[in-house]
Amino acid sequence: MAGVTVIKSEFESVKKSRVESVRKSNFQSVKKSKNETTLKGNLQSIEKSVEKSVVHSVQKSVGASVENNARGGGSGVHGCDEGLGERFDDNDEDGSYIPSCEEEETDDDMDAKELVSEDEEYTQARLKKKKEKEVFVLTDDMFHEIVNGGQQSEYVSEYENFEEEDIYSDSTDFEEEGRRARDRHARARDAITDNVVENAWQIHLKRASKKHVEAECREPCKWRCYGSRVNKSGDFIMRNVKGVHTCPGKYMEVFRLRPQLSYKELGLDLMQRYAFEDTRWRLYHAKKKSIDLLRGSVEEHYSKPRRYIHELDRADKEGRFEHVDVGVVFKAIYICFSGLREGFKEGCRRVIGLDGAFLKTYLGGILLSAVGTDGNNQMYPISWAVVEIENEVCWSWFINILRRELNLGEGVRITIISDQQKGLENAVKNLIPLAEHRNCARHIYANWKKTHKGPALKQLFWKLVRSTYMEEYNLACKELEKEDGQAFADLMDKNPSKLCKDFITPIQCSDSIMNSVCECFNAYILEARSKHLIDMLEEMRTRLMERLYKKYVDIESYESTSQSHLCPKVKKKIEAMIYESRNCTTIPAIGGRFEVNHFEDRFVVTPSLKQYGCRKWEITGIPCIHACVVINYLKQDVDEYVHEYFSLSKYKVAYGYSGITTVPGRRGRGMGRGTRT
Known part of the structure; x- marks a missing residue:
C-alpha cells in the first residue's frame, strides 16, 4: 500500500507537470482565444485529456511494478521509479514527453483560477487590439491529435501564418514576391501623396509598415486615415477615414493657370491666406509634384516624340519634321513648318541667326534655333530642334537639314550670325563655306572685358566695331592701341573682319553685328524651356502661332491708316x-x-x-x-x-502664308494614343 500511495502522489505531480507542459507548447494557439468561457473550456479539456493519458500510463507502470516485485526484482519506491523511468523512455521514441519524478520549478503552487487570471489579462489585451478577428477555439479533437502519441499536429491555424501567406506564394522566387509587396506598399503611399499635393494638404505618415499605412493631417485639422493589406491579394485598402479637412485649400488650379509661380510666391501666399509657414524644400517639391501631376512625368514625354511628329505631319504635310532615336533612347527632334519656311524665302532678307539655348529641366538638353529678320527688323523664327548636346555633330545635322529646306547651296549671298561656338563654326565652314559668317560682337566683348575692364575701353571697343568705313575704323584702332596696347592686340586676335561693320558686304541690307534676333527668340520662349519636351514644343508652337497672327492683323490695321x-x-x-x-x-x-x-x-x-x-x-x-x-x-x-x-x-x-498650323490635342485626335496604320 505504501507503494500505491507514493504512486498516487507522483501521479498528481506528473499530471500537473504534463498539463503545464502541454499548456506551454500550445500557448500560441490558446492565446488567440478572445472569450473567457472558451479559455476555461480549453483548459478543462486539456486537463481531462491529459489526466486520461497519464492514468493509462501510470496504471500500466503500476502493473509492471507489482509484477516485478512479485518476481523479486525490487520493492518499494525504488522499483516504482525504475518502472516509470523505463516506461517513459520507451514512449520518448514516439515523441511523447513525461517529466521525471524529480522536483522542478513549476507553477504547481498556483491554482487553476490564478492561471486563468493571467491568461485572461493577456486575452483582454489581444481583444482590445484585434477586435475584428474571429475567435480561435482549440477543440478536443485538435488537442488529442497533438497529445496522443506525442506527435506534432500538422494542423495550422488560418491566422497562424497570416504574414507568410501574403508575402510568399507557391512560387520559389521569394525576392520577386517581396518586391511586389514593396511595390504595393509604395503605391499606397504614393496615392496618399498625390491626394495631398492635389489638395494642398499637410499630411504626415504616422505609420508606414509592410502591412499598415496610417496618415494624419497636421494640427488643428482632425483628418485621419488608416489602411491595411488584404490577406489574399496583397493590395492595400483604406479601411477607415475620419474627420473632414479644415486645413488650407487647393493649389492645383493655381499651378494650372500660373505654372511659373515660384516657390517663394507660393510661400508668401500661404502666409497671407492661412498664416502658415513652410520650408523652401517642401514648397519646391510641392510645386514640382503639382507640375508633374498636371503635365505628366519625364518618361511619358520622351516616349511620345514619334506620335507628336506624326500629328505634325498630318497637320502640315509640306513641313519638315524629323526625330532621331537610337534604339529606344531619344536623341534629337527637328521642326520646321512650311509656312515659316516659305515666308522666310519670299519675304525676308537672307540673314540667318543660329544659336543654342539650355533647357531648364533636370535632364538638360539644348534647343537649337534658326531665326531670321522680317521687314520691321524683328525676329522671324524659321526652325528649331532639340538635341542632346551642342557640338559639331548636332550642328552639322541641324544645318544640313536647314540648307536643304531653304535652298542655301554652298552659302552664296547668305549671311550667318552666331557666337564663337567651335562646333557651330566648323559646321558652317564645312556645309556652307561661301556664306558670310559674322560673330556676335556682344559675346566677344563679354569675353574680352574679363581681362580688359573700364568705361574707356568699352567705349573704344564699340566705336571700333561700329565703324562703317575704313578711315573711321583705322582711327578707332589707333585710339584703342594708344589707350591699351594689350587690349588692342587681344581684340585683333578675335578676327575683326567677322565683327566690324566696315567689313560687311552690301548685299543683304543688314548691318547687324549682334545675334539679337536669336536672343529675342530665346527670351520669348524662356518659360517654355522650363517644361518637359512635348509641353515645351507645344507652348513654343502655340505662342509663335499667336504671334504670327497678331503681326499679320497689326500690319493690316497699320496699312489701312498709314500713307507710307x-x-x-x-x-x-x-x-x-x-x-x-x-x-x-x-x-x-x-x-x-x-x-x-x-x-x-x-x-x-x-x-x-x-x-x-x-x-x-x-x-x-x-x-x-x-x-x-x-x-x-x-x-x-x-x-x-x-x-x-x-x-x-x-x-x-x-x-x-499659313505660318504655323493648328494641331489637335491629346483628346482632339489621339496625340496621346498610338497612331493607326
Whole structure:
C-alpha cells in the first residue's frame, strides 16, 4: 500500500507537470482565444485529456511494478521509479514527453483560477487590439491529435501564418514576391501623396509598415486615415477615414493657370491666406509634384516624340519634321513648318541667326534655333530642334537639314550670325563655306572685358566695331592701341573682319553685328524651356502661332491708316534722321553729286547710285542722315529710296502664308494614343 500511495502522489505531480507542459507548447494557439468561457473550456479539456493519458500510463507502470516485485526484482519506491523511468523512455521514441519524478520549478503552487487570471489579462489585451478577428477555439479533437502519441499536429491555424501567406506564394522566387509587396506598399503611399499635393494638404505618415499605412493631417485639422493589406491579394485598402479637412485649400488650379509661380510666391501666399509657414524644400517639391501631376512625368514625354511628329505631319504635310532615336533612347527632334519656311524665302532678307539655348529641366538638353529678320527688323523664327548636346555633330545635322529646306547651296549671298561656338563654326565652314559668317560682337566683348575692364575701353571697343568705313575704323584702332596696347592686340586676335561693320558686304541690307534676333527668340520662349519636351514644343508652337497672327492683323490695321508703304519701325527711323538732318548743309555739284557737311565731317553723296562715303546706305538699304539731306534738297520722298525688303508688301508676304498650323490635342485626335496604320 505504501507503494500505491507514493504512486498516487507522483501521479498528481506528473499530471500537473504534463498539463503545464502541454499548456506551454500550445500557448500560441490558446492565446488567440478572445472569450473567457472558451479559455476555461480549453483548459478543462486539456486537463481531462491529459489526466486520461497519464492514468493509462501510470496504471500500466503500476502493473509492471507489482509484477516485478512479485518476481523479486525490487520493492518499494525504488522499483516504482525504475518502472516509470523505463516506461517513459520507451514512449520518448514516439515523441511523447513525461517529466521525471524529480522536483522542478513549476507553477504547481498556483491554482487553476490564478492561471486563468493571467491568461485572461493577456486575452483582454489581444481583444482590445484585434477586435475584428474571429475567435480561435482549440477543440478536443485538435488537442488529442497533438497529445496522443506525442506527435506534432500538422494542423495550422488560418491566422497562424497570416504574414507568410501574403508575402510568399507557391512560387520559389521569394525576392520577386517581396518586391511586389514593396511595390504595393509604395503605391499606397504614393496615392496618399498625390491626394495631398492635389489638395494642398499637410499630411504626415504616422505609420508606414509592410502591412499598415496610417496618415494624419497636421494640427488643428482632425483628418485621419488608416489602411491595411488584404490577406489574399496583397493590395492595400483604406479601411477607415475620419474627420473632414479644415486645413488650407487647393493649389492645383493655381499651378494650372500660373505654372511659373515660384516657390517663394507660393510661400508668401500661404502666409497671407492661412498664416502658415513652410520650408523652401517642401514648397519646391510641392510645386514640382503639382507640375508633374498636371503635365505628366519625364518618361511619358520622351516616349511620345514619334506620335507628336506624326500629328505634325498630318497637320502640315509640306513641313519638315524629323526625330532621331537610337534604339529606344531619344536623341534629337527637328521642326520646321512650311509656312515659316516659305515666308522666310519670299519675304525676308537672307540673314540667318543660329544659336543654342539650355533647357531648364533636370535632364538638360539644348534647343537649337534658326531665326531670321522680317521687314520691321524683328525676329522671324524659321526652325528649331532639340538635341542632346551642342557640338559639331548636332550642328552639322541641324544645318544640313536647314540648307536643304531653304535652298542655301554652298552659302552664296547668305549671311550667318552666331557666337564663337567651335562646333557651330566648323559646321558652317564645312556645309556652307561661301556664306558670310559674322560673330556676335556682344559675346566677344563679354569675353574680352574679363581681362580688359573700364568705361574707356568699352567705349573704344564699340566705336571700333561700329565703324562703317575704313578711315573711321583705322582711327578707332589707333585710339584703342594708344589707350591699351594689350587690349588692342587681344581684340585683333578675335578676327575683326567677322565683327566690324566696315567689313560687311552690301548685299543683304543688314548691318547687324549682334545675334539679337536669336536672343529675342530665346527670351520669348524662356518659360517654355522650363517644361518637359512635348509641353515645351507645344507652348513654343502655340505662342509663335499667336504671334504670327497678331503681326499679320497689326500690319493690316497699320496699312489701312498709314500713307507710307514702309514698315512702322523703319518709317520711325527715317523720320528721326530727317529731323536730325537740320544740322547738315548741302552743296550741289554737276553730275548729280553733292557734298554734305555734318558738323566736322564731310561726305560725298550720289543719290542716283545710292552711294555715299559713310557706307550706311549701302549696307543697310535705308538712307542715312546725309542721304536724307540730299533727297530733301531734291524735293523727293525719302521712302522711295528705301529697299523693298522694308516695305509692307514684303512684310505681308512673310506673314501671309499659313505660318504655323493648328494641331489637335491629346483628346482632339489621339496625340496621346498610338497612331493607326
